Amino acid sequence: MASATTPVPGSPDWWASRPPAPTYRRGRPPMDVDRIIETALKLIDEVGAQALTLRMLADALDSGTATLYRHFNGKDELLALVADRILGEVRVPPEESAGKSWREAATVAAEAFHGTLCRHPRAVPLLAAQVPVGPNGLRARERLLTLFLSHGFSVRLAARAYTALGHYVTGFAIQQYGPGSPRPEDQVHLRGYYRSLDPAAYPATAAAADDLTSVPLQEEFRFGLELLLDGLEQARLRESQVCGDAVER
Amino acid sequence: MASATTPVPGSPDWWASRPPAPTYRRGRPPMDVDRIIETALKLIDEVGAQALTLRMLADALDSGTATLYRHFNGKDELLALVADRILGEVRVPPEESAGKSWREAATVAAEAFHGTLCRHPRAVPLLAAQVPVGPNGLRARERLLTLFLSHGFSVRLAARAYTALGHYVTGFAIQQYGPGSPRPEDQVHLRGYYRSLDPAAYPATAAAADDLTSVPLQEEFRFGLELLLDGLEQARLRESQVCGDAVER
DNA sequence: ACCTGAACACCGTTCAAGT
DNA sequence: ACCTGAACACCGTTCAAGT
Numbered sequence: 001m002a003s004a005t006t007p008v009p010g011s012p013d014w015w016a017s018r019p020p021a022p023t024y025r026r027g028r029p030p031m032d033v034d035r036i037i038e039t040a041l042k043l044i045d046e047v048g049a050q051a052l053t054l055r056m057l058a059d060a061l062d063s064g065t066a067t068l069y070r071h072f073n074g075k076d077e078l079l080a081l082v083a084d085r086i087l088g089e090v091r092v093p094p095e096e097s098a099g100k101s102w103r104e105a106a107t108v109a110a111e112a113f114h115g116t117l118c119r120h121p122r123a124v125p126l127l128a129a130q131v132p133v134g135p136n137g138l139r140a141r142e143r144l145l146t147l148f149l150s151h152g153f154s155v156r157l158a159a160r161a162y163t164a165l166g167h168y169v170t171g172f173a174i175q176q177y178g179p180g181s182p183r184p185e186d187q188v189h190l191r192g193y194y195r196s197l198d199p200a201a202y203p204a205t206a207a208a209a210d211d212l213t214s215v216p217l218q219e220e221f222r223f224g225l226e227l228l229l230d231g232l233e234q235a236r237l238r239e240s241q242v243c244g245d246a247v248e249r
Numbered sequence: 250m251a252s253a254t255t256p257v258p259g260s261p262d263w264w265a266s267r268p269p270a271p272t273y274r275r276g277r278p279p280m281d282v283d284r285i286i287e288t289a290l291k292l293i294d295e296v297g298a299q300a301l302t303l304r305m306l307a308d309a310l311d312s313g314t315a316t317l318y319r320h321f322n323g324k325d326e327l328l329a330l331v332a333d334r335i336l337g338e339v340r341v342p343p344e345e346s347a348g349k350s351w352r353e354a355a356t357v358a359a360e361a362f363h364g365t366l367c368r369h370p371r372a373v374p375l376l377a378a379q380v381p382v383g384p385n386g387l388r389a390r391e392r393l394l395t396l397f398l399s400h401g402f403s404v405r406l407a408a409r410a411y412t413a414l415g416h417y418v419t420g421f422a423i424q425q426y427g428p429g430s431p432r433p434e435d436q437v438h439l440r441g442y443y444r445s446l447d448p449a450a451y452p453a454t455a456a457a458a459d460d461l462t463s464v465p466l467q468e469e470f471r472f473g474l475e476l477l478l479d480g481l482e483q484a485r486l487r488e489s490q491v492c493g494d495a496v497e498r
Numbered sequence: 499a500c501c502t503g504a505a506c507a508c509c510g511t512t513c514a515a516g517t
Numbered sequence: 518a519c520c521t522g523a524a525c526a527c528c529g530t531t532c533a534a535g536t
Contacts, residue, residue: 012442054510064521066512075510128377128423133442138451145453158453159460164473171420174377193261193382202387204394204407211408224413230483231476303529313502315531324529502535509528517520 006073010080012133033071036061037085040078041123048122049079083126084134090116092143102151103229106165109144110225113169121177128174157239161232168228176217187213255322259329261382282320285310286334289327290372297371298328332375333383339365341392351400352478355414358393359474362418370426377423406488410481417477425466436462 007013039060044052054065054075061068072078092112100108117124132140141162148158194202194209205212256262288309293301303324307314321327341361349357366373381389390411397407443451443458454461 012439016442016445053508055508065510066521066523067519069511070520125374125378128420129374131424131439133439138446138454142451142454145457149453149456155457156460159457160469160472162457163461163469164476167420167424167473168417170424171377171416171418174423175380175416175419190261190380190382193265196265197387202391204398205387205391207398208394208404208408208411211405212412220409220412223409224416224477227413227477227480227484228473230480231478234479235476302527304527314529315502315504316500318530319501500536502532504531504533506531507529510526512525513521513523515520515522517518 009074009076010083010130010134014077014080015134033081036068036071037078037081041082041085041120044082044123044126045120046122049082049126054078079126080134082123083130083132084136086116086120086123086127087132087134087140088136089119090136090140102147102153103233105147105151106144106161106229106232107225109147110165110169111221113140113166114173114221117169117173117177121173124170124173124177128170152240153236154239157232157235161235164228164232168224172221172224176221187217258323258325259332259379259383263326263329264383282330285317285320285327286330290331290334290369293331293372293375294369295371298331298375303327328375329383331372332379332381333385335365335369335372335376336381336383336389337385338368339385339389351396351402352482354396354400355393355410355478355481356474358396359414359418360470362389362415363422363470366418366422366426370422373419373422373426377419401489402485403488406481406484410484413477413481417473421470421473425470436466 007017036057040052040057043057043060047056052075054068057078058065058068068078072081090112092109117127131137144162144165145158148161149155153161191209191213194205194212197206199206256266285306289301289306292306292309296305301324303314303317306327307317310317317327321330339361341358366376380386393411393414394407397410398404402410440458440462443454443461446455448455
């Protein structure tokens, strides 16, 4: 029943089959694989994950493509490692969340995640492509789940809240930075496009042209986030009314 | 200021530069480009957009790769056409929305969109990668905006509601069907993985392992959608309280 | 006028030969 | 034991030669 094939890079099985700590072989410095990932991320930020070439990466490292294969088994593995590397950049100040409500803390966490994605726009498709289960992905998931649980969410609702928030942030970022809209000034282009449409055929779109495009994306992100949190607030109230039990104090 | 380069396939400029009607040249039947897209979609459903090869497509059409270039300028253009083709599959029964509330109608629309994405799981990255401004994308946007406007939403709120819903559906689908989780049985794998984690290091994730993975994804989709609609309902109430004016009847 | 075989530059990947 | 030049199969794309 269980397949004997190599696990898909980025999948749970793949991460589980990796050496637990960053592959310290013998007494050599651990610079190797980290430096490759760091350089790959820098190149991806410049040209995009699609356009990144192993030859390009090898050149930047003053090496050859064959050498890269001593540290990972192909480009897919490299991209999975880079994706988790980016997740490791998300910084949520833990001291802040102490005195704050779950809602404030969730807002800070979602915006920290979104901010990190904004710093690596060309890498967003990497993050959106799969459920992040690398070490840094696990850490982020754990932190967010703990946040909800510690504020009285049931396990069930906490799990759903995490998934909904994660989907929203990555979904938003990929539409914001997808390959179809690489330039920031595309909003203006898009507005002109909506305006130029036949008002008879597209009355609503033409009327909403400005509102569809003029809103700063940061503000738009906040708006959708507030919608989700409003909904979560109601779900939590419903839950505590029906069951009357908080999971923990 | 304006660049003289070829517009990016899938961008507004690119769509605008295309022949408005499906390129009827002379009196030849319009089967050509449509048949290519149809065949490409079938192949993408089987092997994924990444693995689709122009040679593979040409073979399936009993032709050569060079012939394909007579109908579009490269693979990116083909993929943009396929993406809009998929959007054209979304069917929202218009008669249904007549007697329904905006909330019911929005639910039907979101689930129709989600259902279409579920029928083409391997093509989802195509849809998530950019703002859809092809003819079918425009049609869907127009329909949804009209829905909100006709139920008293302000233009501003309607635009944001559309964006939030669209982000949610595509964001959800890409996480559901991304290349990292191609198989349906991966949920079970993922649960085993969460359970196998060190409970000391990941107490919340281990505790929520079942809730993170056992929920049917269809139900999970509904849950997040309800959250969004709850939030929209509140935003609409706030809006009508403050302004006191409905846009139209 | 339209189609296409054959080539081109380049990709990810492999391996035998180096040190 | 570790590295890597050089090759391999194959990709998207082009163009001169066919009909």
